[in-house]
Amino acid sequence: MSSRSGVPYTDFVVGSPLADTAAPDGPIETRWERRRFGVKLVNPANKRKMKIIVVGTGLAGGSAAATLAELGYQVSSFCYQDSPRRAHSIAAQGGINAAKNYRGDGDSIHRLFYDTVKGGDFRSRESNVHRLAEISVQIIDQCVAQGVPFAREYGGLLDTRSFGGAQVSRTFYARGQTGQQLLLGAYQALERQIDAGGVTMYPRHEMLELIVVDGRARGIVARDLVTGETRSHLADAVVLASGGYGNVFYLSTNAKGCNVTASWRAHRKGAYFANPCYTQIHPTCIPVSGDHQSKLTLMSESLRNDGRVWVPQKAGDTRAPGDIPEAERDYFLERQYPAFGNLVPRDIASRAAKNVCDAGRGVGPTGLGVYLDFADAIARLGRPAVAAKYGNLFQMYQRITGEDPYEVPMRIFPAVHYTMGGLWVDYDLQSTVPGLFVIGEANFSDHGANRLGASALMQGLADGYFVLPNTIGDYLARGVEPVTADAPEVREAEAAVAARVEKLLSIDGDRTVDSFHRELGHLMWDHCGMERTAEGLHKALDRIPELRREFWQSVKVPGSAATLNQSLEKAGRVADFLELAELMCLDALHREESCGGHFRAESQTEDHEAARKDDEFSYVAAWEFTGQGSAPVLHKEDLHFEYVTPSQRSYK
Amino acid sequence: MKLNLRIWRQDGPEDSGRLVAYRVDDADEDMSFLELMDVLNEKLILDGEEPVAFDHDCREGICGACSMVINGEPHGPQKATTTCQLHLRHFRDGETITVEPFRASAFPVVKDLVVDRSSFDRIIASGGYISAPTGAAPEAHATPVPKPNAERAFTAAACIGCGACVAACPNGSASLFLGAKITHLGELPQGQPERSDRVIRMVKTHDAEGFGGCTNTGECAVACPKEIPLDVISQLNRDYLTASTHRR
Numbered sequence: 052m053s054s055r056s057g058v059p060y061t062d063f064v065v066g067s068p069l070a071d072t073a074a075p076d077g078p079i080e081t082r083w084e085r086r087r088f089g090v091k092l093v094n095p096a097n098k099r100k101m102k103i104i105v106v107g108t109g110l111a112g113g114s115a116a117a118t119l120a121e122l123g124y125q126v127s128s129f130c131y132q133d134s135p136r137r138a139h140s141i142a143a144q145g146g147i148n149a150a151k152n153y154r155g156d157g158d159s160i161h162r163l164f165y166d167t168v169k170g171g172d173f174r175s176r177e178s179n180v181h182r183l184a185e186i187s188v189q190i191i192d193q194c195v196a197q198g199v200p201f202a203r204e205y206g207g208l209l210d211t212r213s214f215g216g217a218q219v220s221r222t223f224y225a226r227g228q229t230g231q232q233l234l235l236g237a238y239q240a241l242e243r244q245i246d247a248g249g250v251t252m253y254p255r256h257e258m259l260e261l262i263v264v265d266g267r268a269r270g271i272v273a274r275d276l277v278t279g280e281t282r283s284h285l286a287d288a289v290v291l292a293s294g295g296y297g298n299v300f301y302l303s304t305n306a307k308g309c310n311v312t313a314s315w316r317a318h319r320k321g322a323y324f325a326n327p328c329y330t331q332i333h334p335t336c337i338p339v340s341g342d343h344q345s346k347l348t349l350m351s352e353s354l355r356n357d358g359r360v361w362v363p364q365k366a367g368d369t370r371a372p373g374d375i376p377e378a379e380r381d382y383f384l385e386r387q388y389p390a391f392g393n394l395v396p397r398d399i400a401s402r403a404a405k406n407v408c409d410a411g412r413g414v415g416p417t418g419l420g421v422y423l424d425f426a427d428a429i430a431r432l433g434r435p436a437v438a439a440k441y442g443n444l445f446q447m448y449q450r451i452t453g454e455d456p457y458e459v460p461m462r463i464f465p466a467v468h469y470t471m472g473g474l475w476v477d478y479d480l481q482s483t484v485p486g487l488f489v490i491g492e493a494n495f496s497d498h499g500a501n502r503l504g505a506s507a508l509m510q511g512l513a514d515g516y517f518v519l520p521n522t523i524g525d526y527l528a529r530g531v532e533p534v535t536a537d538a539p540e541v542r543e544a545e546a547a548v549a550a551r552v553e554k555l556l557s558i559d560g561d562r563t564v565d566s567f568h569r570e571l572g573h574l575m576w577d578h579c580g581m582e583r584t585a586e587g588l589h590k591a592l593d594r595i596p597e598l599r600r601e602f603w604q605s606v607k608v609p610g611s612a613a614t615l616n617q618s619l620e621k622a623g624r625v626a627d628f629l630e631l632a633e634l635m636c637l638d639a640l641h642r643e644e645s646c647g648g649h650f651r652a653e654s655q656t657e658d659h660e661a662a663r664k665d666d667e668f669s670y671v672a673a674w675e676f677t678g679q680g681s682a683p684v685l686h687k688e689d690l691h692f693e694y695v696t697p698s699q700r701s702y703k
Numbered sequence: 704m705k706l707n708l709r710i711w712r713q714d715g716p717e718d719s720g721r722l723v724a725y726r727v728d729d730a731d732e733d734m735s736f737l738e739l740m741d742v743l744n745e746k747l748i749l750d751g752e753e754p755v756a757f758d759h760d761c762r763e764g765i766c767g768a769c770s771m772v773i774n775g776e777p778h779g780p781q782k783a784t785t786t787c788q789l790h791l792r793h794f795r796d797g798e799t800i801t802v803e804p805f806r807a808s809a810f811p812v813v814k815d816l817v818v819d820r821s822s823f824d825r826i827i828a829s830g831g832y833i834s835a836p837t838g839a840a841p842e843a844h845a846t847p848v849p850k851p852n853a854e855r856a857f858t859a860a861a862c863i864g865c866g867a868c869v870a871a872c873p874n875g876s877a878s879l880f881l882g883a884k885i886t887h888l889g890e891l892p893q894g895q896p897e898r899s900d901r902v903i904r905m906v907k908t909h910d911a912e913g914f915g916g917c918t919n920t921g922e923c924a925v926a927c928p929k930e931i932p933l934d935v936i937s938q939l940n941r942d943y944l945t946a947s948t949h950r951r
Contacts, residue, residue: 118837133758134824136864137766153844189838196840198833198893200857207847225857231765232860239832246828254821277813306760340733345741346762447764450781450788453733516837563748565741610753614715615814617756618748 062682063637069323069673069686073522074178074478079164079694083182086478087521091528098123101527102286104271106258106313108135110230110508111491112292113237114515120249122520127284128241129253129273131308131620136238139294139306140511143230144351144444146214146222147194147508149187153211158219160184165695166217167506170396171471171499172647172663173697174326174671176690178478179496183506186513191223193516197236201225213394214353214504222505227351227443233508237515253284257620258313259551260544261289261320261487268317268487269534270541272548276620279613281548283541287531288486288523291317292515295470295492297330299628299635300580301572303467304336304349310624311631314474314493322482323673323686325475325495327631328639331502332581332648333468334400337451337461338420347466348451350423351444352504355393355400357428357437358461360384362421366411372422372460383407383421391702398501398648398661399702401465405581406659408464415462424460465581469507471498471647472638475673475688479522480514483673486531488523490514495671500647552612555622560605564621567602571595571625571632579636584652588640592633599629634674634683641685644668656699665697704730704791707799708743710755713812720812722801732792736779737762737769739791757816764788764928767863770870771816772803777867777926785865785928805870809877809913820866822912823880830904831884833893852890859886861929871926874915879923881909882935885942899946906943 075082075089093101101124105116108130116128130138150163163184168175191209195201201223202210214222225232244250253273260272262283270285296311297303318324335350361382363375383403385392395403404421407413414420429437434457438445445456452462473495480488480496491511498506534541574594578587602625610616645654645661646668654662669692675684705728713720727743734742737759744754760768769786773779779789794800802816810818848856860883868879885902888894894901917936924933 114837121836132760132766132768133820134864136824136827137760137768139761139766142761142763142765151843189840192840192843193835193837195843195846196833196835196893198835198856198888198891200853200860200887200891203848203850203853205850207849207853208844225860228765228861231863232857235860239827240835240837242824242828243832243834245824252824254824304763306766307762308760341731343731343734343738343742345735345738348763446783447788450764450784451735451790453790453792520837561749563745565745607748609748609751615756615817618754 063641064682064684066675066684066686069475069688071176071477071688073481079177079181082178083185090521090525093524093528095123099125101125102127103288103290103523104129104284104286105290105292106271107138107292107294107491107493108238108241109138109140109292109294109491110234110237110511111515112290113138113234113241114512115290115292115490115519116250117237117240117244118516118520119523120244120247126244126250127253127286128250129256129258129271131255131257131276133254135241135252135254136235138234139309140508141231141234142306143508144227144349145353146212146224146229146505147190147233148214148221148503148505149191149223149509150184150221151188151191153209154220156219158221160188162219163187163221167503168499168695169700170501170503172501172700173499173665173669173692174329174646174690175497175499177692177694182518183497183510183513186517187509189517190509190512194233194236197240199225199232199236212353213356217503224353227353227441230508233512237512258293259316259548259623261317262541262544263320263484264534264538264540265532267485267531272544274548277615279611279616281545281552283536283545285534285536285541287527288488290488290490290519290523291474291493292490293493295473296628296631297467297470299571299632300467300575301569302339302344302347302576304333304347307346310627312624312627315627315631317474317482317484317487319676321484321676322487322489323475323675324472324634325671325673326472326638327635327674328579328642328649329471329500330467330648331469331471332398332401332465334397334404334465335423335463336466337448338415338417338464340416348447349466349468350448350461350463352397354423354441354444357440358393358423358425359427360393360404360421360423362407362412362414372414372424381407381412388702395702396501397504401648402581402650404465420462420464422460423463425456426460429457467576467580469502471495471500471502475671479525480519481522481526486526488519490519500649551623552619555606555608555619555626556612558603558606558608560607562605562607564606564608564618564625567598567606568625568628571598571629575632575635579639581648582650582652583639585640588636591636592640595629595633595636602626602629637683638672638674642668642672663699669697704732704796706730706739706794709799709801711803712755712815715814716811730791732790734791735762735787736773736789736791737787755816756814759787762787765863767865770805770818770820770865772805772870774801777805777870778928783928783930805866807869807875807914809875810866810869822914823864823866823877825912826877826881826905826908827884829908830897830901831888833888834897846892848891856887856890859883859890859931859935862931863929865928867926867928868923869914871922872915873920873922874918876917877909877914878917878936878939879927879931881905882939883931886935886938889938889942898942899949902939902942902946
């Protein structure tokens with residue numbers, strides 16, 4: 052098949068349309084209530100006999116495992132880290148949204164729903180997002196009951212702040228470490244269930260294959276990362292909560308271990324992968340300093356509440372920031388978007404920063420940076436007040452860059468942060484493989500093409516504490532046939548894992564895993580990053596299969612499989628990134644519109660803003676795997692907007 | 704910059720281990736310490752040697768995974784800084800740096816610089832939580848928490864569970880880690896019903912896991928990358944004493 056612009060590209064086939072049959076219709080305010088009433092319930096005596104595997108222990112996986120065990124199921128929980136407490140949700144700084152309207156500033160469930168659908172650039176599902184907004188209220192109650200130390204007013208009530216893109220104050224926070232505190236809440240709930248015997252914990256274990264028997268997900272093959280032993284674990288249902296795949300770009304704000312392997316293995320076994328090209332670019336990260344760099348560090352977006360973003364007006368102005376007078380500065384966000392100023396949504400702030408740097412007005416040694424200046428805030432509020440709000444972030448910045456942000460403006464640049472694409476799920480969070488549920492960042496459903504600040508933590512906990520524990524019972528109540536470890540599908544999955552591990556160790560070539568990963572990352576950032584063109588995507592699609600071939604011919608993985616072998620772990624993950632990357636580029640190429648964090652240069656308005664094409668692309672692109680080197684099948688799920696009418700977003 | 708490294712290599716728990724000398728000639732002062740390890744490992748792999756195993760993940764100073772002793776100090780010489788946030792600008796060109804795993808009998812070495820800290824999880828599992836089943840929570844504003852209490856709870860809750868306190872302690876005690884959780888939950892009204900039971904159970908697990916007793920040397924608080932204050936240990940002792948004498 053060719054693109055409409057007449058340029059031929061890698062084949063794909065358009066398959067039958069896809070529909071979310073689990074979502075009720077009717078009034079949106081009562082859909083979740085009606086779905087909950089409609090699900091079949093599992094008798095408590097039967098729950099005790101049912102096994103559920105949960106892969107990943109972040110906000111979604113940790114909360115799900117704890118809650119499922121509370122309900123009485125037998126849960127096995129897996130994470131690759133040495134402790135479930137280290138999942139990367141722990142690094143989220145800013146906050147969590149909830150429609151509590153404690154400030155009386157006009158917030159409501161409907162407004163949070165509205166803002167989230169609009170913020171996602173009309174590429175998320177209304178039903179899912181409304182449910183998320185409803186549950187947000189309960190999440191805060193739940194976390195407070197667990198002892199999450201949210202910020203408080205002097206009178207003892209909860210404090211809130213406003214966050215990127217929102218005009219109401221609905222973000223709850225715990226200094227700059229909200230993710231850490233929410234995760235510790237879920238982790239402690241999980242540890243409580245481990246102690247009570249409801250959860251069997253497998254730390255330092257990595258899922259390397261999904262076991263599908265008679266078309267249903269029945270378990271996983273996992274490698275014990277310490278002993279190297281690979282073993283099958285069987286269950287009545289499998290839940291993936293394995294996070295996002297931003298590390299396909301090599302440099303990202305993800306933890307080094309974040310990977311796509313669990314999702315990708317499931318994709319190869321039949322789970323559709325939806326909207327893989329949707330990437331959240333975060334506007335406020337510390338710029339890259341050199342080739343040695345191993346990751347990017349995000350500075351909380353809350354900094355934009357008080358920091359002013361600017362660059363010199365003249366290109367190539369290398370004076371120190373303090374030597375540039377007011378009149379020669381360009382506060383470009385305030386100038387271009389007077390209503391929202393420095394608080395425009397992430398995709399808009401990111402692209403504006405990229406544009407001024409592309410025009411030669413970037414700052415810092417690489418020219419890839421803009422100033423985030425607190426001088427006005429310090430003058431207005433005083434240094435102690437600024438320190439109280441952002442002290443730990445300022446410290447972190449100083450530690451990394453060696454510069455003091457109280458004295459000189461911070462330098463920031465956009466970076467890959469969060470992936471909105473993921474495995475396709477229905478309203479029950481079930482994938483296209485029955486019995487395989489996908490929650491948190493690993494699924495695609497709630498954020499559309501873009502994500503509002505402070506909405507990821509909300510989704511992780513909503514899915515894990517409240518949605519999945521209700522919907523998974525409906526599947527289990529319908530009955531699951533027993534399966535044994537000697538089933539041919541189990542043996543086959545184990546053999547596939549063993550063969551891949553052996554192959555990686557036997558190549559013994561002359562390039563390290565990291566060198567492949569870095570090259571892939573550059574390719575993806577240049578051609579499938581913030582700004583994409585058909586030409587660039589074609590280049591990437593030409594190069595990725597070559598790179599993949601080179602990898603399987605000349606990668607060097609030292610050591611053995613029978614021990615802790617971090618090179619082997621990385622090699623397996625990069626092998627999967629090399630396959631995912633191609634699908635991301637294909638998805639980006641076929642979507643000839645600009646949307647969310649994804650700017651397609653061919654699709655822009657007269658004043659160079661992103662132009663969405665609702666009449667052609669108002670759908671979820673769900674990709675079916677048909678074999679390595681074989682054309683994937685595109686299944687479209689049309690999106691319907693009954694409550695929020697799609698409109699061009701304008702933050703002018 | 705050029706750096707000489709002496710790194711602890713140990714094939715597995717049964718191996719006796721030894722310090723091995725390496726040299727990195729193309730280090731950059733903007734690199735983090737873990738990036739220096741990455742550069743070394745790339746070189747080792749290409750030379751056909753096994754890279755040095757070490758734990759790390761977020762590289763933002765919050766996950767608590769990185770765990771090495773640098774020049775005798777857990778997480779190295781920089782105050783309030785994890786290894787992943789330690790940059791080479793704090794070292795001299797040509798310097799010799801010794802890198803070892805966290806040492807404590809309750810943290811057995813897995814391989815090279817990787818240690819097993821699962822004992823920390825078992826301490827939390829034995830009481831480091833508030834029992835709050837999902838879905839039954841009261842309205843969040845129903846229980847106000849005075850700001851000073853919320854602040855102190857937060858300060859204690861900032862512990863990242865890295866284990867530097869244990870590695871720094873001459874007795875291998877985890878009292879700072881334990882005290883941090885006791886203080887976090889004990890400072891909040893939600894944490895009161897289980898307060899006595901929590902401290903009794905957690906101290907029992909702490910001792911059973913092979914951590915030593917606290918003799919107030921204060922090394923833990925000096926080494927703590929999150930600056931958890933020493934007074935959480937006083938809180939722990941006070942709670943333990945009260946619970947032991949007045950336990951229902």
